[in-house]
Structure formats: C-alpha cells, structure tokens
Amino acid sequence: MNDVYTPPKVWTWEPGNGGAFANINRPTAGAQTEKELPIGKHPLQLYSLGTPNGVKVTVMLEELLAAGHSGAEYDAWLIKIGDGDQFGSGFVAVNPNSKIPALMDHSTPTPTRVFESGAILMYLAEKFGAFLPTDSSARAECLSWLFWQMGSAPYLGGGFGHFYAYAPEKFQYPIDRFTMEVKRQLDVLDQRLSDNKFVCGDDYTIADMAIWPWYGGLVIFEQYDAAEFLYVASYTNVVRWANELHSREPVKRGRMVNRVRGEAHEQLRERHDASDFETKTQDKLEAAE
Numbered sequence: 001m002n003d004v005y006t007p008p009k010v011w012t013w014e015p016g017n018g019g020a021f022a023n024i025n026r027p028t029a030g031a032q033t034e035k036e037l038p039i040g041k042h043p044l045q046l047y048s049l050g051t052p053n054g055v056k057v058t059v060m061l062e063e064l065l066a067a068g069h070s071g072a073e074y075d076a077w078l079i080k081i082g083d084g085d086q087f088g089s090g091f092v093a094v095n096p097n098s099k100i101p102a103l104m105d106h107s108t109p110t111p112t113r114v115f116e117s118g119a120i121l122m123y124l125a126e127k128f129g130a131f132l133p134t135d136s137s138a139r140a141e142c143l144s145w146l147f148w149q150m151g152s153a154p155y156l157g158g159g160f161g162h163f164y165a166y167a168p169e170k171f172q173y174p175i176d177r178f179t180m181e182v183k184r185q186l187d188v189l190d191q192r193l194s195d196n197k198f199v200c201g202d203d204y205t206i207a208d209m210a211i212w213p214w215y216g217g218l219v220i221f222e223q224y225d226a227a228e229f230l231y232v233a234s235y236t237n238v239v240r241w242a243n244e245l246h247s248r249e250p251v252k253r254g255r256m257v258n259r260v261r262g263e264a265h266e267q268l269r270e271r272h273d274a275s276d277f278e279t280k281t282q283d284k285l286e287a288a289e
C-alpha cells in the first residue's frame with residue numbers, strides 16, 4: 001500500500017492535486033464567468049467536444065441526417081473544457097451541471113434545453129421517431145441498455161481511466177478495483193452481443209450509439225492505452241460489433257465533429273453545414289492559413 005491517509009474531520013479543497021484536469025475541477029457548481037453562447041442558423045445548436053460523451057450525440061445527428069431527417073441539421077460549437085468554457089454563464093444556462101454535451105432546440109415554441117447525453121439521445125429519438133423502438137417491450141429493453149451505459153461508464157472513465165491513465169501516481173488498490181469492474185462490464189456486453197447483432201437485438205438504436213464511443217473506444221481505439229492491460233481482444237463479440245459500427249459513414253462523420261485531437265483530416269472542430277466535412281477539416285484550414 002502507498003502512504004496511509006487519515007481523513008480530517010472536515011474535508012477542505014486543495015487546488016491542483018496533480019491529476020490531469022485538476023485545473024478545472026472545483027467542489028462548487030455554477031457560472032464562473034459571464035459568457036454568452038453563439039447561436040447558428042439551424043434549429044439544433046449543440047455545444048460539445050469530441051469526447052466519448054460528445055460523440056454519442058454527433059453520431060446520432062449524423063445518423064438522423066443520413067436517414068433523411070433534414071430537420072436534424074445542426075450547428076456544433078466547440079466547448080473547450082480544458083479552458084473552462086463549461087463554466088461560462090451561457091453554457092451553465094443550458095447545462096447547470098457544466099458538462100458537455102448540451103443541446104438547445106430552437107424549433108420549439110420556446111427554446112428547449114437538454115443536457116445529459118442519454119436525455120439528448122432520447123429527446124432526438126422521440127423528436128424524429130428514429131433509433132428507439134415504439135413497441136413497449138422493445139423500447140424497455142433499449143432504454144435499459146441506454147441507462148446501463150449511463151450508470152456503467154463513470155466506472156470506466158472516472159474510475160479506471162482516471163486511476164490508470166490520469167492520476168499523478170499509479171495506486172494498485174483503485175486500479176485493481178476499477179479494472180475488475182470494467183472487465184465485468186465488457187463481459188456483460190460481450191455475452192449480450194454473442195447472440196445479438198446490436199445491443200438491443202436486430203435493430204441499431206440509441207443504446208448502440210451511447211455504448212460504442214466508450215466500450216468501442218476501448219476495444220478499437222486504444223482508449224487510455226489499455227487494450228493490452230485489459231486484454232480487450234478476448235471480448236470478440238464486442239470487437240465485432242465495434243468494428244461494424246465504425247464502418248458506418250455517419251459514425252465516422254460523427255466522430256470527427258468537435259474533435260481536437262488526432263489526425264488533422266479527422267478533425268472538424270466546428271460543424272455548421274454538411275459541406276464542412278469536405279472543406280473545413282483541420283488539415284484544410286491549416287493549409288489555407
């Protein structure tokens with residue numbers, strides 16, 4: 001064991017504990033600066049970043065557009081969470097929890113705000129009548145898996161990812177605890193996908209879109225550089241499903257939106273029009289400078 005910690009009677013905050021993101025973490029909520037959000041030409045305004053939680057929504061919007069729902073045209077604005085954009089007053093008005101993704105729908109009689117990626121996926125699925133079954137049993141199954149993701153991913157990101165990749169030092173106790181949980185979750189998914197094409201059965205739904213960026217990321221994109229440590233190749237059904245989803249063009253497009261890392265031609269930092277994928281990727285913007 002590392003040094004033993006005896007908690008004080010009352011916890012107090014010590015800014016900058018050395019972990020990644022320590023500069024933006026606070027024990028308080030609410031706006032820290034006055035800053036309005038920009039509003040583009042489309043009814044749907046997304047304020048986000050290309051992290052797994054952000055990608056869920058851009059994949060859904062690109063899938064809706066590919067399926068012919070032209071009302072799903074959207075502006076995607078970049079929220080730089082490392083710079084604290086999520087604590088601006090405009091953003092906090094859309095999401096009091098100060099986390100991406102956050103959506104405003106200006107097509108409703110008064111604008112509708114939606115935060116939490118699961119709520120956004122459900123809102124869009126209901127608005128467009130797509131990617132969520134209407135039969136009540138099939139819908140219950142789909143929502144069960146959607147909320148499984150919401151409850152499970154914090155153990156993957158906030159637990160495993162934090163202690164394995166981001167903490168200032170490696171501590172065996174939390175790494176063991178969260179590795180066991182993440183492997184259990186991968187096994188849940190692997191067993192489910194052993195006799196189901198998609199998470200909810202034969203149809204591709206918002207549950208796949210929610211789960212793929214996290215667990216697909218782990219098995220096909222080396223998330224947290226942990227593929228070998230977690231022996232992800234052994235979850236063959238998850239690997240099959242993750243690759244199948246990645247071969248979809250709307251998934252590839254959704255993954256590019258609000259992305260600020262990786263290959264320049266795969267980054268479309270802001271998206272305001274479908275043609276932006278052809279003309280405004282980071283490689284093209286940089287070449288034009």
Ligand SMILES: N[C@@H](CCC(=O)N[C@@H](CS)C(=O)NCC(=O)O)C(=O)O
Binds near residue numbers: 024051086116118
């Ligand atoms: N449960 C939330 C989680 C959102 C979340 O954790 N977003 C992260 C990025 S992936 C964020 O905005 N972090 C900024 C912060 O914590 O200050 C959802 O699914 O929308």
